[in-house]
Amino acid sequence: MADVVNFTVDGRQLQAAPGTLLINAAKQAGIEIPAFCYYDGLSLQAACRMCLVEVEKTPKLQVACTLPVAEGMVVHTDSAQVRQARKGTLEFLLTNHPLDCPVCDKGGECELQDMVFRYGAGESRFRETKIHVDEKQWSPIVFYDAPRCILCYRCVRICGEGLGVNALGIGNRGAASEIVPNRGDHPECDECGACIDICPVGALTSGTYRYKTRPWEMEHVATACTHCSNGCKTTLGVRNGQIIRANNRDRSGLNGEFLCVKGRYAFDFNEHPDRLTTPLARNANGELRPVSWGQALALVAKRFSELRAKNGRFAVIGSNHTSNEENYLLQKFTRQVLGSSNLDHHRTGDVAGLIDALQGRVEALAATADLYRAKAVLVIHSDLAQEQPLLAFQLRANWRHHQAHVYAVNPGPVREDNYATTARAEVGKEFEALQSLREKLAAEPELVILFGAAIKGQAVRALVEFGDSLGIRVKYVCLVDYSNSRGASDMGVLPDLLPGYRSARDAGLAPGLNYDQILNATDLDAVWVVGANPLARQRLAATNAFVVAQDLFLTETARRADVVLPAASAYEKNGTVTNVCGDVQKLSRGPKTMGAKSDFEIIALLAKEMREDLGARSPEAIFQEIRKSVRGYDVPFAVIETGGAAHTVPVNGRVEFESQPELIRPAGNTLFTSGTLGRYSKMLNSVLEAPGALYSDPGKEPIVRESEGSVLVETVTKPK
Ligand code: SF4
Ligand code: SF4
Ligand code: SF4
Numbered sequence: 001m002a003d004v005v006n007f008t009v010d011g012r013q014l015q016a017a018p019g020t021l022l023i024n025a026a027k028q029a030g031i032e033i034p035a036f037c038y039y040d041g042l043s044l045q046a047a048c049r050m051c052l053v054e055v056e057k058t059p060k061l062q063v064a065c066t067l068p069v070a071e072g073m074v075v076h077t078d079s080a081q082v083r084q085a086r087k088g089t090l091e092f093l094l095t096n097h098p099l100d101c102p103v104c105d106k107g108g109e110c111e112l113q114d115m116v117f118r119y120g121a122g123e124s125r126f127r128e129t130k131i132h133v134d135e136k137q138w139s140p141i142v143f144y145d146a147p148r149c150i151l152c153y154r155c156v157r158i159c160g161e162g163l164g165v166n167a168l169g170i171g172n173r174g175a176a177s178e179i180v181p182n183r184g185d186h187p188e189c190d191e192c193g194a195c196i197d198i199c200p201v202g203a204l205t206s207g208t209y210r211y212k213t214r215p216w217e218m219e220h221v222a223t224a225c226t227h228c229s230n231g232c233k234t235t236l237g238v239r240n241g242q243i244i245r246a247n248n249r250d251r252s253g254l255n256g257e258f259l260c261v262k263g264r265y266a267f268d269f270n271e272h273p274d275r276l277t278t279p280l281a282r283n284a285n286g287e288l289r290p291v292s293w294g295q296a297l298a299l300v301a302k303r304f305s306e307l308r309a310k311n312g313r314f315a316v317i318g319s320n321h322t323s324n325e326e327n328y329l330l331q332k333f334t335r336q337v338l339g340s341s342n343l344d345h346h347r348t349g350d351v352a353g354l355i356d357a358l359q360g361r362v363e364a365l366a367a368t369a370d371l372y373r374a375k376a377v378l379v380i381h382s383d384l385a386q387e388q389p390l391l392a393f394q395l396r397a398n399w400r401h402h403q404a405h406v407y408a409v410n411p412g413p414v415r416e417d418n419y420a421t422t423a424r425a426e427v428g429k430e431f432e433a434l435q436s437l438r439e440k441l442a443a444e445p446e447l448v449i450l451f452g453a454a455i456k457g458q459a460v461r462a463l464v465e466f467g468d469s470l471g472i473r474v475k476y477v478c479l480v481d482y483s484n485s486r487g488a489s490d491m492g493v494l495p496d497l498l499p500g501y502r503s504a505r506d507a508g509l510a511p512g513l514n515y516d517q518i519l520n521a522t523d524l525d526a527v528w529v530v531g532a533n534p535l536a537r538q539r540l541a542a543t544n545a546f547v548v549a550q551d552l553f554l555t556e557t558a559r560r561a562d563v564v565l566p567a568a569s570a571y572e573k574n575g576t577v578t579n580v581c582g583d584v585q586k587l588s589r590g591p592k593t594m595g596a597k598s599d600f601e602i603i604a605l606l607a608k609e610m611r612e613d614l615g616a617r618s619p620e621a622i623f624q625e626i627r628k629s630v631r632g633y634d635v636p637f638a639v640i641e642t643g644g645a646a647h648t649v650p651v652n653g654r655v656e657f658e659s660q661p662e663l664i665r666p667a668g669n670t671l672f673t674s675g676t677l678g679r680y681s682k683m684l685n686s687v688l689e690a691p692g693a694l695y696s697d698p699g700k701e702p703i704v705r706e707s708e709g710s711v712l713v714e715t716v717t718k719p720k
């Protein structure tokens with residue numbers, strides 16, 4: 001077969017690979033053929049007839065979304081006949097469609113509205129009464145208005161093919177056809193909202209956004225999701241300093257259009273009434289009371305300076321959510337200003353162990369894109385669809401589009417079992433399961449291995465040895481939780497490793513106390529907790545320590561603090577974060593919470609107050625310092641700056657560190673939980689599928705969840 005096919009579209013000589021669909025071949029040449037049911041990456045439907053084109057020497061108009069280009073084909077996409085056909089298609093689609101664009105939630109960004117404007121089918125020859133069906137609320141998130149539906153089946157396909165959930169199907173016949181959910185009156189599903197965003201019209205709308213604003217009234221801010229480690233790029237719709245919606249409809253970034261329920265809807269924690277907006281300090285009666293920023297910073301700087309002068313013992317717990325620049329600055333402050341190495345964060349995966357085991361092989365760390373490209377992928381001890389939603393989506397797309405071979409080793413059933421070669425194995429028995437897969441794995445041309453927190457310490461080394469023994473090219477991903485767990489590790493928020501996994505000893509610094517040792521030490525004079533809540537699960541043994549907490553909420557840790565500093569969320573700051581696969585992306589400031597400051601600003605102000613110069617003029621300046629000084633982070637600046645993702649490989653030969661597998665604890669988050677942030681997301685807790693959801697059944701009375709701290713005592717509107 002020839003390598004290329006030659007054909008003509010609208011008088012232009014074009015070439016494309018054999019098998020390319022005409023709609024895509026034209027698009028590559030900048031010629032748009034309108035389409036409703038065709039959607040890149042989903043199966044072909046040919047349901048709407050909007051893409052009809054004229055092909056010379058064929059008697060009837062042809063459907064461009066299913067027609068592969070052929071040698072010598074001559075196509076007209078904008079002839080009078082084609083335009084008339086499109087107008088007719090639109091007139092037909094509008095038979096029952098209410099012509100109420102001014103009040104429809106999709107107005108201004110509706111594909112049908114755009115087409116009607118273009119082809120002028122605003123007037124109909126149908127005089128019959130339109131069939132009316134009442135709008136239905138399927139869940140707190142998903143609303144369906146059948147008369148607006150043009151039956152393109154994009155929603156059905158994204159849910160079934162894309163996510164593997166299959167919550168939507170078609171009910172009734174003919175003009176009464178409509179989309180129906182799998183549980184009759186509601187979908188039992190991931191509540192991801194992909195069906196809503198993919199809907200070309202206003203048939204599916206979201207409970208978080210509908211009727212709040214118009215697209216042109218918002219500022220659209222491209223940033224990264226703050227919930228899990230997968231780092232989906234998201235565009236926040238911000239109006240009057242408030243996030244109104246989040247999506248990635250331009251399909252840019254490492255996730256294309258994918259966002260899970262947390263990324264698309266759980267941004268409401270940002271404006272929870274319990275957000276801290278003023279610093280608090282403990283008064284003479286031991287009560288936390290509001291103080292000014294000036295007072296709070298002066299108080300902390302004074303105590304830190306006094307304790308430093310007395311050679312006091314400091315300890316710092318950093319965050320899995322703060323930016324790379326903030327993590328970098330925090331470790332610099334801790335080591336240079338406080339003179340301490342007692343620094344750690346909640347480790348959710350053995351990243352240092354993997355980098356050590358790879359012994360300098362830079363090509364052995366997989367990027368997010370590898371999940372979609374690799375010929376074979378092995379997942380060990382992770383319920384990927386629950387814990388790593390984007391990676392699960394990419395893997396499934398790789399299987400659908402490229403027939404990738406997927407292997408899953410898990411103690412119990414996971415969604416990947418539906419298409420993977422599965423081996424069951426309890427934690428600790430995974431190597432027996434791997435041996436049973438050895439022959440198949442060794443026959444693959446290449447493999448990406450994803451492993452969860454159960455593989456740590458010596459087991460990571462054993463896994464890399466197993467990979468080496470297969471005799472094929474193997475790449476690895478150490479699965480971590482939370483939005484910048486990887487960045488905290490890469491930036492040296494660790495007691496024995498500096499940024500880029502350089503040994504602290506090499507820099508003349510003795511290793512300090514680790515996370516558990518910090519919490520269990522009785523002789524600490526000051527403990528500074530930045531964006532973490534260790535006291536949710538553990539106790540602080542240093543009962544007399546001066547405790548400073550930076551957070552969004554009055555968490556268990558903040559309640560114990562002597563000074564509480566209100567911090568900005570990741571949606572409210574500039575900087576960068578590194579996702580689970582080591583891909584760095586930019587954070588851009590969207591909304592603002594009056595009274596809160598970014599952790600970067602707080603750390604920089606504290607340094608200034610203590611008359612120290614950390615060179616922390618801006619996150620941008622620190623990012624340049626990181627690019628210069630942190631191994632693997634010399635990433636192309638233009639890629640980051642323009643909203644792309646750049647892969648980092650902070651591989652450093654052997655890593656000199658003390659392997660402490662007991663410190664590696666998974667966050668245990670699912671699709672519907674997200675640590676402290678999830679606790680404060682009313683939307684996330686309102687869906688039926690959430691653990692302890694506010695309703696047990698949409699038809700029953702709301703169940704009020706037991707309060708965690710001061711949140712979630714409220715109920716939310718019940719679905720009808
Ligand atoms: S919200 Fe997501 S999982 Fe639920 S029906 Fe829509 S696409 Fe399917
Ligand atoms: S609800 Fe939207 S996406 Fe689904 S079939 Fe109808 S128009 Fe298409
Ligand atoms: S997969 Fe993770 S990063 Fe992506 S939207 Fe969901 S929570 Fe956010």
Ligand code: FES
Pocket residue numbers: 034035036037038045046047048049050051052063064065066
């Ligand atoms: S886009 Fe071709 S038939 Fe719908």
